[in-house]
Amino acid sequence: MPQALRILNTLMEEHLAAEKSDPVRETLTPQAIRAKLDLDLRATGIPFEDLKDELRGIMAVTPVTANKSFYNQLYGGRDPSAFTGEVMSTLLNTSMYTYKIGGVHVLIELALVKRMGEIMGFEDAEGTFLPGGSMSNLAGMVVALNNAIPGYKTNGPQGKIPRVYTSIEGHYSVPKAAGLLGVGQANCVKIAVDERGQMLPQALEAAIVQDLKDGLTPAMINATTGTTVLGAFDQIAPISAIARKHNVWLHIDAAYGGSFVFHPELKAHFKDAGLADSITWDAHKVMGVPLTCSVILVKKKGLLTQAMSQSASYLFQRGTDEYNPGTRNLQCGRRNSALKLWCAWRVHGDQGYTKRTQAMRNNALTAQECIQDSKQLKLIRVPESINICFEAPGVDTDDLLDAMLSDGDAMIGHAQVDGRTVVRLVLLNPEVSPSDIRVLFATLSAKAEALAKG
């Protein structure tokens, strides 16, 4: 191990320095990477010390995601306390299925589930950590199906056709889960949204009423609070009234937006979250915890365990289900994703996340101003949270983004809005300041102008 620590220390220091001096790295083509690096595996190994150079080579061609030039995905920056927890959980290498192996880490997981549940309005939530919002949405759907069709776990749909509802702006993991769970993607009904990107409650109710008339079984409504492209929030109060009226499970996909519950204004979108039955909340997005760290919260204790548990006498030998978290998880062997979030939360407290989300939102408002002041750029929607969708009229969006990347200015992604490819800038790194945003937009405007001139 001393050799591992020495190698890691050297490489980490090099990486942190390189992130500063080489802030934006274009992703090389597969051919270019293979030409540079020998990635093949052989019968004979190499000396451990040589791995240092091999890792150096890999690091040099890895896209940079933790610095202020990365605006491409729904994560960003690096939180030292969460990083410490991440490394520590690898060192300790517990597996989170039983108390015997997990010990104190099971208690940490329970403490986080309790706190996150309470913040969302679930008095005594049942929950577990999963590798990502897609998995947590799938877990929510598993519980919803067992709720809508008793015995689903044992006997399947028993001739019923379950239906799942989500908005057209909802994340693709919802229809994907419907496909994976045998519901069928065609039974995932996409509900229209308004101009702001919020699911239309009337359209949702009309779809449910029609399905009931057709003898189908409405099983789950997925409301999204923090949509992937527009950062918009479905309205929980009217949607939950529909769910209650028709006795349909309400899941909230707050994978992305959940952490805005800490923001003084945006938290209003969560005031009725306690009316839902289950919630997905990712800590690896807005909370800045290293990938992956996602939680599924279920309001009524016992339902998650009922839907997930499977007997395994060699594994679950002693203790109650509460302290054997494998009984409520999709996975068997499971890495410890809780410690890193716990470390970060202990250090920052709720107040730290309030400051963090305020910094992100201020940047979004600065970005909005910059676009409105620019002759070259046009805002597509007023930002609902921290997603800024805009375009440069007359300029191909991908040409603009490619120019930003290849000139080493920033890595930014695109999205489809109103049938067009537009820039989707997401401002998840709290270290980015309003003046960084102004510099970024001056560059974007100048590049758009140059591209427009040809």
Ligand SMILES: Cc1ncc(COP(=O)(O)O)c(C=O)c1O
């Ligand atoms: C609203 C929403 N839900 C779910 C997901 C999936 O989360 P993950 O990437 O952690 O699987 C995303 C990812 O961007 C998302 O934006």
